[in-house]
Amino acid sequence: MILTILGGGGFRVPLVYQAVAAARSRVDVSEVVLLDADPDRLTVMSHVLQQLGRELGEPGAAPAVRATTDLDEAVTGADVIFSAIRVGGTTGRTRDERTALAEGLLGQETVGPGGLAYALRTVPEVDRVAARIAALAPGAWTISFTNPASIVTEAMRSHLGERVVGICDTPIALVRRALLGCGLDPAAFDRGEAEVDYAGLNHLGWLQGLRAGGTDHLPGLLADDAALADLEEARLMGADWLRATGALPNEYLYYYDFTREAVAGIAAQERTRGEFLQAQQGAFYDAATAEPARALELWRATLAEREATYMATERETQQAGERAAADLGGGYHEVAVDLMAALLGGEEHRMILDVANTATDGQPLLTGLPADAVVEVPVRVDADGVHPLPVARQLPPERLALVAAVKACERLIIDAARTRSRRSAWLAFAHHPLVDSAGVAHRLVEACWPAEESGEQYGADPDDA
Template sequence: MKLTVVGGGSTYTPELIDGFARLRDTLPITELVLVDPAAERLDLVGGLARRIFAKQDHAGKIVTTTDLDAGVEGADAVLLQLRVGGQAARQQDETWPLECGCVGQETTGAGGLAKALRTVPVVLDIAERVRRTNPDAWIIDFTNPVGIVTRALLQAGHKAVGLCNVAIGFQRKFAGLLGVTPSEVHLDHVGLNHLTWERAVRLGGPEGENVLPRLLAEHGDAIADDLRLPRPVLDRLGVVPSYYLRYFYAHDEVVRELGTKPSRAAEVAAMEKELLDMYGDPALDEKPALLAKRGGAFYSEAAVDLAASLLGGGGSPYQVVNTYNNGTLPFLPDDAVIETQAAVGARGATPLPVAPVDPLYAGLIANVTAYEDLALEAALRGGRDRVFKALLAHPLVGQYAYADGLTDRLIAHNREHLAWA
């Protein structure tokens, strides 16, 4: 089995490598190719990857290359983990929206739109090259904004499934609080990528006992602290929102906070420098503890599980993924991409039936889906008016003066990545 990681020079990659090594019985990789245009980073990450495989007695071959076409040739699955523009672009995404009084964040709001505009054309070019080389390969997208990128891939006819680590993070967290194994925890996880709610936590499968009320009663303070939301909010809702919902539920508070401290991008850039120095140490043969602070917790387990199921192996029967709605949420079009529990196999992902969604959540889901429609149109066709309309539609913007100012800033800061600008 050959698997290719595009963006393999990412500091995330050793987390992925560690999972491939530990879970080789689930996903028996014989060849792993790391593709990245940044040759120096790729050499550092590739060296550590080989040492991790060797330490854990994994017989698979690890290849590094800057040649995308060579890297994807013959791959059974291609995993995308790109950051177009690097941390420098992320730094901009997190700062210029604050000038207009809006949240600066890399996957939602104006910053998320900027990332989508930079990313979608690049991902589609990669996917076309994969299809020319190996039309049967699955594409697993971990590149943010996952919902928009996955929709672009699916609409272009690619065999693609989107992946995020939010759900598996909740699964692992809840399993620890309940004292059970993660495989016993089934989430009623519904919404869009980075806009989801856990409406039930069931033990044993989709029909199991819902223990979410017990979790909130016994561990509500700890869960609220993790989400940085007041405990009474969780009690009143009776659900556990994704931590990204704080940008919506406490927008003005978050904007004030972001204006008084260094950006997350600056923190990550410093961390990446330290990690790359570590990766260059020939004695290092395991992922360093610092990597846990970089983000992407349990990413490797989720990626292995999904790839194994898509390639006919031993993955879990149900997984939270990003895929076409196809009637699952009746208030959305079929070609909207939702994030939900799905049955995953060699033919792809099929969402499980979902109980009716409360209007409190359905309204926001529908609103953000409309924004994603416009954002994808802007990413595919370009133009200032399309960018403006997408921003005006986003619930974190929503005022024409803000949308105008943000449009000008977005184009100014991203001109080198926008072919039409």
């Protein structure tokens, strides 16, 4: 089986390779094909993966690695395609962050104006990529890590339909932490022993219920001070706020519910997250190019620092303390492997994925949103595909209003990217809940509008997380 990684020069690619190699008894990937527009980054990642492969022992114990800068070559013959591209690279990200911060708005890569700017230059590229996949590998499954996930997955569905699925590790991490906090097995949902009422969009969702043995355990968890003290979301946003809402929000809701605190915390830092990563990753690639024999060693040291600093500013602002050491989500690479093992390896998994808002009867899963909109909901995955689970609890009016507003902006930005309509882009920015002025929105559009031929770096790395 051939796995192609679009954005194969990205820093987190070794995590994917390790997960795939460890899962060969579940789904046998014989070759990993790396695609990136930057041949130097590809060379560095090839060294890292080759050194990882040698650690696994005998030849053939890990998948072979092939690198290319040609999209058609990369996708032809692929059984599974992981899309993890970053159009504009970290330079584009830092520009998005600083542009928003200069207007007194949230400077974050996926949420708010930064996410819209990111999508504006990304949608044309994923349209091109998805069209080539449809032509050259129509039977392949495309698993998209590319941010902003709701927008990108929705755009790719125009070409690939049900054969593309968006993934993120934050929802399943939230569910597993909540199960553990209730004294239940963190894997109970995956095995079908617990039901979860999770609904929303990527980086904008809530766990509204957690049922096992005929009981909803969420109210008890929300009332338990000791259990909440160990829950990342409660430490970030406060137990009292979670109790007031009656739900467990995805950690990215911090940017919506505590916007002033988030903006102040980010603005007070000497560097944005993007600027930190740009410097850190640049140093890694330079060092690994100079000392290719140490590529794996250098990558591991850089990864440790990167993981330790994830959402550090937000935790410091909220006095939330250190992030819990255990990542019960396993990372998006583990989510992708579970998804691949279900689709192609004969397994069955319950997951939370970005899919069309369409139930088995053709009606919307989440009322109040279009049936063809991409939403983030629980699903069952097996060899026959991805099957959304029934939504037991709809979003209450206050949550639905926020989700509907953000989804409308996402769809406007897709139209703007495809038709080069500044009007659609202006409306998308102006109507976003995290932009408070149409005048500011107009300036944001002018600042982030991509050139006809941008020539920006086609890089990789889907997320901080």
